[in-house]
Amino acid sequence: MICPSARCYQTLLCASLIASALACRGTDHSPPPAAAVEQPPAPPENSKEPQATGALEARRVRAARRLQLSREVAAEDGWNLYETEHYFLATPVDDPLLVEGTKIRLETMYQELSSSFPPGSTEGHRHPPLVRIRPARVDFIAAGGQATSTGFWVPGKKTLELYDGGDESARGLQTWPALQHIVVHEYFGAVLAIEPIPPWLLFGVAAHFEALRFFRTDSGESAFGFPSDSERWRQLAVETAGSAPPPLGRFLEMNRDEFHGLNEFGSSGFRNLIISWSIVTFLKETRPGFLERYVSSLTAGMEPDQCLEQALGGEPISAVDQAWREWIQSRIGRPLGDG
DSSP states (O other): OOOTTHHHHHHHHHHHHHHHHHHHTTOOOOOSOOOOOOOOOOOOTTOOSTTHHHHHHHHHHHHHHHHHHHHHHHTSTTOEEEEOSSOEEEESOOOHHHHHHHHHHHHHHHHHHHHHSOOSSSGGGSSOOEEEEESOHHHHHHTTOOTTOOEEEEGGGTEEEEEOOSOHHHIIIIIHHHHHHHHHHHIIIIISOOSSOOHHHHHHHHHHHHTOEEEEOTTSOEEEEOOTTOHHHHHHHHHTTSSOOOOHHHHHHOOHHHHTTOSTTOOOHHHHHHHHHHHHHHHHHHSTTHHHHHHHHHHTTOOHHHHHHHHHTTOOHHHHHHHHHHHHHHHHTSOTTOO
16 A cells, blocks of 8 residues: 555655756766675574574564565566665666665665664564665556656555666656655654654655765765755745744644645645755754654654653743744845745
8 A cells, every 4th residue: 555645745755856956966976886785694593692583583584575575576577686784676777876876875874864763673674675666657657656756655565666767867866865755754654663753754854865965985984965055945945935934833733634735824745845854954953862852752652742842851842943943044044934
């Protein structure tokens, strides 16, 4: 079953990618093909380490998942199955740049997300999700994608569907941003198993990672960085020109339907995505630890309002709201709503 919000997500992501495509052109400096991710050695069957039983069970479950996917892929003409530490990848595309670029980005994304938002258990990735890269738009649409979309997450099948038409120059504008966005949906939904996920958090973090660019550090490590000329700032200026963002406290309370446009502010789903991105970026820059505390409380089963109180640490939401608005104004160079 396709995620109930998958079509809304595809619409938001498509609008976001189209809006940023021209401004972002040429900013993605993809690395040369990375070496295949090696699997960690499995513990011996007679291991007496305290975690041996859990490790062996994880091996068994993963082997069953591998066998299932191998059979499915073998039945599809020309398709191949690849594997990383936390994901499976299937595609008929014989392109090392695409395959290895996808594999290394998946693992780098997992490391980035798990370092900030560690899972409470390994259960979420006992059945590693499958990433399917489809080179034909018609096949992508048949799988549930929209004609103008590039990717989406299917929770019931634990599958991330991605479209790549083979144009290397378009990958930095469409394929990689879409992959980075939907991996966040997969991580929050399958690994952290947060239900329901506050829309501002899910789309804000997803939009944050979508806008990042992949690079190699001087030491050769893989990482993501934020481009100084991000189109996000221009989009934020446009979306706050006619009217200021809704009150922060009310915005953080929005449910999925309200977030996607059914709200008293007349704020569209795309506008709310950009606002969510600004909130996440603001919190990461000015309130270190806020997002981590908030997500940790969510995974512990607390209600969103309790999580917010925990993350605020005594700071009034009104003070955070004012600081956020001043931060936006300093970045876009004019008062909010003064278009």
